[in-house]
Amino acid sequence: MLKYLPDILSGVVVTIELAVLIVVAGIAAGLALALLRSLAIRPLNWLIIGVVDLFRSLPPLVVIVLIYFGLPSVNVSPSGFVSTWLSLAFVLMAFSEEIFWAGITSVARGQWEAARSTGLSFGQTLMNVVLPQAFRLTIPPLTNRTIAITKGTALGTVVAVTEILGQASSAMSNSYNPSPLMLGAAAYIVLFFPVVVAARWVETKFAWKR
């Protein structure tokens, strides 16, 4: 079992890389879409809602398979890593857009009007008045969703990404023994348990005192 520890560890590195890329790209894109949506340009909003609904209703694995096995027939061949990254980033984008948007709309209209009437521009109002209030509301759903989607990195196995589960499965077939899988499972626990605990802490830290 220990023989396969280095493999699992290299898998851990790939999982972390993948997770960080997904979280950064997904949340940035989600925030960007939510901000675009707050400009209230009708056709653009329909487009955003359409994209968001699409990625909320498709299982992430379907998106990964579609990109990895589908795109090569139009002569674009993304690697497994890139397919997984793109797919999960799109999914996280959709969910975080929805969450940020809900946060933005939850800030009372009067806040906008008050800020604008004191002479702040649209951008300043958004940045200094609305978003700070919106973020507090968005943190619990956002942390939950982010954890759920980063766990999806395990789906990369299906398209041959050498992340934890991929390494553990191939070690299992090499050794005819499921102990590497146990090692992989332990690696996930070690990796994600602190994240779950940290998320709980952040949630209580930023919660509105009621």
Add this chain to the structure above:
Amino acid sequence: MIQNFFNPEIIVASWPIVLAGLRNTVLLSLLVVPLGLLGGLILALLASVKSPAVRWPLIAWVDFFRAFPPLVLLILLFVCVAIAFFLNTGAYYGEILRAGIDSVPAGQIEAGRSTGLSRLQAMTYVVLPQAVRNVLPDLLSNTLEVVKLTALGSVVAVPELLYQARQAQSLTYNPTPIVVAATIYFLLLWPVVRLLSRLENRALAGR
């Protein structure tokens, strides 16, 4: 483009295969959602017991399955797909229902008890109906996730929608069946997503 992704002949040819997959996806969802809800309800009810001997193992259990990618569970348990899903979704449903039960003020249960209801009766007739209503969007959203989760079954060769579509894809050397499957997923789940968006926005705006 059309030849590759929306090839009509392949759509017709692969339709029965994909349809069989759809049936299994629906069956699996119908199995896992009630099981998960029931398990979650039991977890949530146990969590409302104040004794630390019950509470701590419970928190550990819920956090464990929240921190664990369901795909790992699936391969570990391999044959017991439904059990893997149940363990995972049960933990989520449990967490949601617990939040719902917590959101009902303690006065409600005290009032219920003082009118002569037993603990269980107060829970079933007074607390739970209010709790479920408070967390309805979350319950619905988790159910949506569960249906999407069934796609993972394809990895361990459960012949559900995605698996069947991939079979059809390798038979035809053409990604059209996967596009068909994606379209079916979208048509199946889009109404739920729309409903959810409305419920969620209303819940947040109502604060």
